[in-house]
Amino acid sequence: MKHPFTILLIAASAYASSASAIIRCELDGRPLNVSNGAELAGKSGQVRCREEDTGHLQREQELRNGRFIGQERMFDREGRLLRERTVNERGNSHGRVVEFWPNGKVRREETVDNGRTQGAVRRYDASGRLERVSFHSDGQEVFHLEYNSKSQPMRLLCPRASVLPDDRKLCGFDGATDTELFAESGARSAQLRYDQGRVLSATEWSSDGLVAAQQSVVDGRRVHRSFYTEGGKSVLREERVFTPDDRSLRDTRGELLTTRRYGSSGQPIEQRNFEGGREVRVERWYLNGSVRERSTWSGTGPQARLLREMYRDDGKLARRDQLNADQWPVGTQQAFHDNGRLAMEEQYSTTLDARGRTRLTARKQWDDTGKLVADDIILEDGSRQRKPAGTDS
Incomplete structure (x- = not known):
């Protein structure tokens, strides 16, 4: 009859590796059931577990x-x-933990404090070349x-203060230095200027060697520029400009000051201005340079108002x-003819109806x-009541 511990290990091994293997453990040359707490009680020494068929050592504890x-x-x-x-x-790793490749070379090594990684971690490939620290x-x-x-x-994250000789x-x-990063192919992918762990400027390149992004600090503000390939x-x-803060240069978060978008010829087509994290002004342009x-925005909260002017491509x-704050029309709305003369003027209520909307109250039209x-x-009810000609409004 097989030892009950042997049967248990066969099932466990089959579940883990889809291969039946009988594992036997011993302490000081005598069989030991490591899953039986009563059998372990009071014992000390080096436990060794081997695969029965091959005699290969599987575990030492x-x-x-x-x-x-x-x-x-x-x-x-x-x-x-x-x-x-x-x-x-507590059953947790504590101290040095090392993993190995089948050829015996170190694969990964780290220091652990009660199960939590603390300090340096190094990873190597099978030839012993350092892949990551x-x-x-x-x-x-x-x-x-x-x-x-x-x-x-290839990839770099710098600390605020030096922690290893590698950094x-x-x-x-x-001292301030320009650090180049490379893609797996060996092509240059980025250049960053560091000083005491902080990025002062950065440029990234696409796989075809063209500038893809730039970051810099101008007057204490982070400036991020992104590019695309054209011809x-x-x-x-x-271009995104952030208000001064303590974030890393390459951090894409933070309070914006301005954003600007550009057309294919490099001309600006949109600019947004912010105050206190709130958008206060938007300007857009046609590709011919005319304002669009x-x-x-003025005011805040429910009293906020947006004055929006739309232009034709000839600048008129x-x-x-x-x-209002919910983008419903309030007060006076105007439309203009091509020659610049007033074409229509509408009046909307400044208070909201039961549906939470403003209401059109009057309309004038001119040729x-x-x-x-x-x-x-x-x-x-939306119906019109036309004033007689010559009646004052």
Whole structure:
């Protein structure tokens, strides 16, 4: 009859690796059921577990007075060391944790404090080449550096203060420096100027070698520019200017001061201005350079008002609207003929109806010579009551 622990391990192994394997454990050369707490009680020493058919070592664990505390080593099916660590009284990793490639070279190493990564972490490929190094503090990764297959820096996050020798030069802790980053192909992907861990400026390139983005600090403000490719050239698409703050240059969050969009020829087509995180002005232009829209907010909260002016591509005013905070028309709305003369004027209530909307109350219309052709009062049901000609409004 098979030992009950053996049966349990066969099932567990089959579930984990879809292969039946009988694992037997022993302490000081004597069989031990590691899943039976009563059998472990009071025992101390080095527990070794092997696959019965091959004799390959699968696990080594230190047992202290019936509890697995201390060094632990795990092996693959061929008996090659996969991982070694130290386990504390809570069952968590504590101290150095190392993973290995099948050829015996270190795959990953880190320091752990009661199960939480603390300090440096290094990852290597099977040849021993460093792929990634990082540093953790208070549960957060504060530094990382990744390399491509050519051992060129590919990704970089700098700390506020130096934490490893690896960050000294690249992050400017030995003095301001220009650090280049590369794609996996070896092509240059970015250049960043660092000084004491802070980015002063940055340029990113697309896979075809054209500028894709730029970040810089101008008068204490972060300025972000993005580009697109047009006719084999890099063309400015958008510029975002942030109010001064303590965020990293490459942080895309924060309170905006202005945003500006550009057309394919580099001319501005839109600008938005902000105050206190609130949009207060919008300007748009046609591609021929003529103004297309000017919109300005005044007031705040429910009393906020938007004055919006829309222009034709010859620069002449086409409409002038006033809107409330919910974008409903309030007060006077005007439309103009091509020759600039007033074409229509509408009056809206400044208070809201039961549906939360404003109501059209009056409308006047003129022809392009300036002659009044209609003067209507708009009743609550939407019907018109036209004033007789010559009646004062």
